[in-house]
Amino acid sequence: QQQVKQSPQSLIVQKGGIPIINCAYENTAFDYFPWYQQFPGKGPALLIAIRPDVSEKKEGRFTISFNKSAKQFSLHIMDSQPGDSATYFCAAIFYGQNFVFGPGTRLSVLP
Amino acid sequence: DTGVSQDPRHKITKRGQNVTFRCDPISEHNRLYWYRQTLGQGPEFLTYFQNEAQLEKSRLLSDRFSAERPKGSFSTLEIQRTEQGDSAMYLCASSLRTPVVGELFFGEGSRLTVL
Numbered sequence: 001q002q003q004v005k006q007s008p009q010s011l012i013v014q015k016g017g018i019p020i021i022n023c024a025y026e027n028t029a030f031d032y033f034p035w036y037q038q039f040p041g042k043g044p045a046l047l048i049a050i051r052p053d054v055s056e057k058k059e060g061r062f063t064i065s066f067n068k069s070a071k072q073f074s075l076h077i078m079d080s081q082p083g084d085s086a087t088y089f090c091a092a093i094f095y096g097q098n099f100v101f102g103p104g105t106r107l108s109v110l111p
Numbered sequence: 112d113t114g115v116s117q118d119p120r121h122k123i124t125k126r127g128q129n130v131t132f133r134c135d136p137i138s139e140h141n142r143l144y145w146y147r148q149t150l151g152q153g154p155e156f157l158t159y160f161q162n163e164a165q166l167e168k169s170r171l172l173s174d175r176f177s178a179e180r181p182k183g184s185f186s187t188l189e190i191q192r193t194e195q196g197d198s199a200m201y202l203c204a205s206s207l208r209t210p211v212v213g214e215l216f217f218g219e220g221s222r223l224t225v226l
Contacts, residue, residue, distance in 0.1 A: 045217065099144070104152065
């Protein structure tokens with residue numbers, strides 16, 4: 001019940017494309033949903049986060065869409081750039097304490 | 112550098128040996144987390160501290176693993192009698208008591224290879 005499922009496992013898009021990464025959860029006790037970005041050899045870094053009472057949040061080229069009834073949320077990257085090539089993890093915060101991460105999506109943006 | 116630092120960055124050891132990793136969190140952060148990450152997977156929760164108190168420990172964590180944060184500052188993660196399955200990246204992260212907008216600050220990790 002504490003799992004977060006994520007798809008696809010990998011994604012290749014052309015520069016300017018809009019990659020979409022999807023996540024789903026079961027436990028309704030999760031109360032915050034961040035997305036992390038990780039480059040090779042580095043630790044993950046927070047990209048954007050959303051509360052379950054909000055349906056959409058935008059920060060620059062990154063948008064989270066949240067569907068509370070379906071227990072799903074997704075990350076959209078507008079006008080993707082080669083520098084966005086990284087692994088993206090969705091996560092859920094459990095009772096404001098423990099973070100549960102999805103398995104990750106490896107994104108490649110071709111020039 | 113005021114980020115989370117981990118040491119060593121890489122450790123190669125033989126099966127059965129003990130290893131210890133150190134994490135220095137961001138100074139004003141009183142929460143400290145340890146995660147394990149294997150290739151192609153997301154970070155897997157191991158344990159976390161609030162100040163010097165270890166508040167939660169994953170049920171997946173065998174008794175060969177122990178973590179301490181003796182003065183509420185730096186933390187150590189020790190793995191006794193290492194096994195090949197322990198090979199992974201061990202990530203440390205810190206946050207304020209109640210993480211703001213879901214933010215953990217991760218270090219660059221300590222990569223363990225068990226031969």
